[in-house]
Amino acid sequence: MRFSWNPFRRKREFERSMSEELRFYVEQQTAANIAAGMAPEEARRRARLQFGAEEGVKAECREERRGFWLDSLWADVRYSARVSRKHLAITLMAVLTVAIGVGANTAIFSVVHAVLLNPLPYPNAGRLAAIESGFGEELRAPASRYEVAQLRMRSRLFDRIEGIWVTNGLVPGGGEPEQVKLGDVTENFLSLLCAKPALGRLFTADDAIAKGPTAIVISYGLWQRRFGGDPGVIGRTLRVGEYAITIIGVMPQDFRLIFADDQNIPANVDIFMPVQIDLSEPDGPSFLHTIGRLRPGANFAAAQSEADSMAAQIRQLAPNFAAQDFSLHVAPLHQDDVRSVSRPLALLFGGVGFVLLIACANVANLLLARAGARGREITIRAALGASRSRMIRQLLTESILLGAAGGAAALAVGWGALQAMLALRPEPLLRLAPIRLDAAALAFTFAVALASGVAFGLLPALAASRVDLLDALKGGARGATVGKSRWRAALISGEVALSLALLIGTGLLVRTLVEVLRVRPGFEAQNVLTYTTSPGGYEFVHRFTESVAAIPGVEAASAVSHLPLDGTHGNWYDTFYSESTPPELQSKNFADCRSILPGYFRTVGATLIEGRDFTESDDAAHEHVAIVDDALARETWPGESALGKKVNVSDSPKGFYQFERDWVVVVGVVKHVQNFSLTASGRPQIYVPFQLAPRPMSYVVRSSLPAASLVPQIREQLRKINQQAPVARVISLAALVEGARSQSRFVAFLAAALAAIALLLASIGITGVTSYSVTQRTSEIGIRMTLGAGPREVLRGILRQNLRPVVAGLAAGLAMALVLTPLLQSLLFGVKPYDPLTFMLLAGFLLVVAFAACYVPARRAMRVDPMVALRYE
Amino acid sequence: MSPSVEVLQGTLDLLILKTLALEPMHGWGIAQRIQQVSKEVLQVQQGSLYPALYRLERKGLIQAEWGASENNRRAKYYSLTKLGRAQLEREIADWDLLSAAVASILQRA
Numbered sequence: 001m002r003f004s005w006n007p008f009r010r011k012r013e014f015e016r017s018m019s020e021e022l023r024f025y026v027e028q029q030t031a032a033n034i035a036a037g038m039a040p041e042e043a044r045r046r047a048r049l050q051f052g053a054e055e056g057v058k059a060e061c062r063e064e065r066r067g068f069w070l071d072s073l074w075a076d077v078r079y080s081a082r083v084s085r086k087h088l089a090i091t092l093m094a095v096l097t098v099a100i101g102v103g104a105n106t107a108i109f110s111v112v113h114a115v116l117l118n119p120l121p122y123p124n125a126g127r128l129a130a131i132e133s134g135f136g137e138e139l140r141a142p143a144s145r146y147e148v149a150q151l152r153m154r155s156r157l158f159d160r161i162e163g164i165w166v167t168n169g170l171v172p173g174g175g176e177p178e179q180v181k182l183g184d185v186t187e188n189f190l191s192l193l194c195a196k197p198a199l200g201r202l203f204t205a206d207d208a209i210a211k212g213p214t215a216i217v218i219s220y221g222l223w224q225r226r227f228g229g230d231p232g233v234i235g236r237t238l239r240v241g242e243y244a245i246t247i248i249g250v251m252p253q254d255f256r257l258i259f260a261d262d263q264n265i266p267a268n269v270d271i272f273m274p275v276q277i278d279l280s281e282p283d284g285p286s287f288l289h290t291i292g293r294l295r296p297g298a299n300f301a302a303a304q305s306e307a308d309s310m311a312a313q314i315r316q317l318a319p320n321f322a323a324q325d326f327s328l329h330v331a332p333l334h335q336d337d338v339r340s341v342s343r344p345l346a347l348l349f350g351g352v353g354f355v356l357l358i359a360c361a362n363v364a365n366l367l368l369a370r371a372g373a374r375g376r377e378i379t380i381r382a383a384l385g386a387s388r389s390r391m392i393r394q395l396l397t398e399s400i401l402l403g404a405a406g407g408a409a410a411l412a413v414g415w416g417a418l419q420a421m422l423a424l425r426p427e428p429l430l431r432l433a434p435i436r437l438d439a440a441a442l443a444f445t446f447a448v449a450l451a452s453g454v455a456f457g458l459l460p461a462l463a464a465s466r467v468d469l470l471d472a473l474k475g476g477a478r479g480a481t482v483g484k485s486r487w488r489a490a491l492i493s494g495e496v497a498l499s500l501a502l503l504i505g506t507g508l509l510v511r512t513l514v515e516v517l518r519v520r521p522g523f524e525a526q527n528v529l530t531y532t533t534s535p536g537g538y539e540f541v542h543r544f545t546e547s548v549a550a551i552p553g554v555e556a557a558s559a560v561s562h563l564p565l566d567g568t569h570g571n572w573y574d575t576f577y578s579e580s581t582p583p584e585l586q587s588k589n590f591a592d593c594r595s596i597l598p599g600y601f602r603t604v605g606a607t608l609i610e611g612r613d614f615t616e617s618d619d620a621a622h623e624h625v626a627i628v629d630d631a632l633a634r635e636t637w638p639g640e641s642a643l644g645k646k647v648n649v650s651d652s653p654k655g656f657y658q659f660e661r662d663w664v665v666v667v668g669v670v671k672h673v674q675n676f677s678l679t680a681s682g683r684p685q686i687y688v689p690f691q692l693a694p695r696p697m698s699y700v701v702r703s704s705l706p707a708a709s710l711v712p713q714i715r716e717q718l719r720k721i722n723q724q725a726p727v728a729r730v731i732s733l734a735a736l737v738e739g740a741r742s743q744s745r746f747v748a749f750l751a752a753a754l755a756a757i758a759l760l761l762a763s764i765g766i767t768g769v770t771s772y773s774v775t776q777r778t779s780e781i782g783i784r785m786t787l788g789a790g791p792r793e794v795l796r797g798i799l800r801q802n803l804r805p806v807v808a809g810l811a812a813g814l815a816m817a818l819v820l821t822p823l824l825q826s827l828l829f830g831v832k833p834y835d836p837l838t839f840m841l842l843a844g845f846l847l848v849v850a851f852a853a854c855y856v857p858a859r860r861a862m863r864v865d866p867m868v869a870l871r872y873e
Numbered sequence: 874m875s876p877s878v879e880v881l882q883g884t885l886d887l888l889i890l891k892t893l894a895l896e897p898m899h900g901w902g903i904a905q906r907i908q909q910v911s912k913e914v915l916q917v918q919q920g921s922l923y924p925a926l927y928r929l930e931r932k933g934l935i936q937a938e939w940g941a942s943e944n945n946r947r948a949k950y951y952s953l954t955k956l957g958r959a960q961l962e963r964e965i966a967d968w969d970l971l972s973a974a975v976a977s978i979l980q981r982a
Binding site for chain 2: 029056061
């Protein structure tokens with residue numbers, strides 16, 4: 001027979017052919033009857049009678065045919081619906097539990113999918129690599145133009161090597177000039193990341209001319225804000241700083257820069273300018289964050305080998321590269337981007353998987369209880385001839401339907417959970433990808449829900465369908481309880497173990513958060529406001545700061561080139577050495593360099609340990625001085641005072657960014673400041689006076705005045721000095737500190753939420769199981785009481801029985817935690833993975849909770865009236 | 874009418890297989906053959922014939938094909954598969970064993 005893929009077609013075919021075949025039989029019998037001498041009608045009637053009830057025969061044939069499963073599936077579904085309605089409370093509880101367990105997974109999966117699994121939104125994203133330069137122990141440094149030129153010349157596996165550096169720029173316009181982010185890019189950087197501009201064209205090699213930029217590409221946002229989306233913007237000029245440059249293109253609306261956290265490249269850059277790459281300055285500054293595109297067919301391992309040999313070649317070219325132990329590091333761009341979040345996300349995903357397992361265990365227990373209540377119904381079906389596999393199939397259908405219903409509800413729960421997560425504003429995640437519940441999350445939800453349905457349904461189905469007919473029909477399904485209670489106990493142990501492991505992990509993360517909150521960052525962030533404006537020379541910077549300091553209510557005002565804990569500003573760091581450092585070690589030590597005005601330390605509340613602050617006379621004409629931090633002093637001159645010692649640093653007394661090596665005298669030592677992270681100590685620090693290293697500055701002001709009243713006064717003062725300059729990016733130092741805490745906070749909050757859900761589910765599970773066992777054993781309790789057992793003894797008995805699996809679970813949970821907490825190592829701060837206090841405290845806590853969950857239903861056992869219990873059946 | 878015995882389900886399968894071992898046949902023909910060969914002792918309950926045939930087909934012991942009957946009507950012809958032949962051998966062996974055992978208990982020859 002022709003096999004049709006359509007099951008409904010198959011069924012029709014089958015019915016048709018079966019009818020035809022049976023009809024043939026009857027006709028043959030009729031013919032035989034006629035041949036035997038009967039009249040035609042009589043013959044036919046006889047034939048029919050001899051055949052038997054046609055529908056009955058057809059029904060039996062249908063039972064036997066292939067493809068019958070579709071029919072029986074539908075029957076099972078209808079039956080499951082009836083059963084669920086009958087035990088509505090259990091059904092609702094189960095659906096809710098599944099919804100919570102699966103919903104939490106949906107939320108976390110959405111994040112994991114968006115951030116870790118989705119490729120970057122660039123053409124050929126899989127072939128893009130981050131290329132980092134290494135100098136000694138600094139492995140993630142940007143490249144100089146010379147290095148990029150060398151790489152382009154030598155590499156055979158990369159067909160494009162491009163770089164970007166982001167600074168601030170000023171765009172004058174109606175009202176106040178706007179401070180924007182400027183991207184200095186190599187000529188093919190934009191075309192590497194963007195297939196087609198929204199308008200105009202992208203850069204070519206001709207656009208990067210040494211004399212100065214003659215073409216710029218602007219962002220979609222800037223186009224809308226400044227030019228109202230005018231399609232004639234191509235060819236118009238835009239003033240950037242002191243240049244007026246022609247706009248040649250507009251980037252698409254959804255274009256974003258996605259780079260690793262520590263490279264401080266903002267997602268939205270408003271103006272791109274071309275940068276020329278040549279071999280002119282072998283020891284020029286390193287500032288380009290470099291990416292490359294592999295040729296088709298090349299892989300990352302081969303690219304790293306090529307990078308290693310290129311680094312070796314470059315080391316031989318110029319002495320500074322050899323001295324600094326130059327190396328190159330290639331990594332897939334996506335992997336590099338997510339390096340700071342991939343571990344926490346993976347751990348959260350694991351944690352939420354625990355929650356799902358606990359939810360499934362709870363539902364399995366619920367279904368076991370329901371199966372117990374349906375003992376009679378199941379036995380009757382068995383007696384009527386249902387095979388065990390048929391019943392298992394039906395019970396599984398029930399649980400899969402539960403899973404499906406829970407999955408649908410889980411979508412709502414997951415969406416809500418996701419919104420709650422996003423409300424915590426985890427910047428590192430939001431920066432990497434737009435996070436939402438998409439088709440992949442939908443598919444994941446249903447896959448997990450159905451899989452859970454099978455998982456929590458299998459055990460009850462197997463247990464419930466094992467029926468001893470004789471025993472069961474005699475009355476009371478008591479025989480089956482013993483086996484089932486072992487399973488219930490095992491499930492409870494499992495739940496407790498998983499809950500404890502989650503609790504301990506959470507406890508460690510919460511303690512980490514507490515430690516992070518307690519970190520003294522080296523300055524007093526309260527009451528300090530920061531802001532920037534257009535760059536200027538010493539006169540401007542000095543006058544501006546003085547006038548702000550004179551505002552009534554202001555305690556102190558100063559300026560610094562790089563604010564601490566500011567994630568949007570590229571760093572300035574370089575090598576340093578003292579007079580006693582041998583030549584071969586002179587390029588080994590790096591320090592963060594900062595240019596400051598006098599009064600900076602007092603304004604931000606940093607502690608001057610020794611010596612003095614800068615004064616206005618510490619300029620290029622006088623002795624060049626510097627202030628170092630205590631870490632640098634300790635490492636470079638152990639056991640001695642740093643004051644009066646000389647240090648060789650890189651600064652630019654001749655003007656903006658005109659770097660040269662310079663000997664400076666240490667006149668002060670200040671306590672180390674946390675520049676980039678609250679948890680990592682970071683490099684040592686060197687401060688030089690502004691006059692030795694003029695740079696665009698960020699201004700700081702300490703005042704108890706609220707920003708709303710302070711900022712207008714600052715604006716006032718600035719306008720008196722320079723009409724054009726805006727007061728931009730006003731942000732409090734406290735907000736910067738909060739930003740540095742945000743990842744620890746986010747992770748701790750999520751872990752706590754998961755642990756709370758797990759605890760709740762486990763408690764409900766324990767309560768449910770204890771309550772059920774009390775109900776099951778009511779008559780037994782009645783008997784024992786009649787025989788003289790006191791209520792207290794009964795209570796103790798119930799507690800002992802139900803707490804045994806809990807204790808076993810606690811032991812298993814401790815073991816699990818011992819194995820798993822080392823995975824948290826990179827997230828922890830100030831607390832060890834094997835912190836005994838956390839382990840013991842939380843195990844004790846869970847024991848108390850479990851005890852309470854047991855106690856409440858167990859108390860009911862004490863109030864059992866033996867007379868009533870004995871009559872109870 | 875000679876005394877007749879209803880054919881039990883398990884035995885029916887065996888009889889069908891044996892009947893088809895000789896030649897392909899349609900359902901009506903199988904029923905007739907069994908009744909004829911057993912000299913009308915074995916009456917095939919028509920209501921159980923077709924379910925048995927469908928069951929055997931599902932198990933892969935027989936296969937079906939539409940063809941023309943003796944009087945040129947469309948009929949479904951069944952034939953033994955290789956699997957069916959092997960099963961038939963096995964069942965005949967089992968049957969012999971069983972009937973010998975029962976006979977010895979009943980102390981008949």
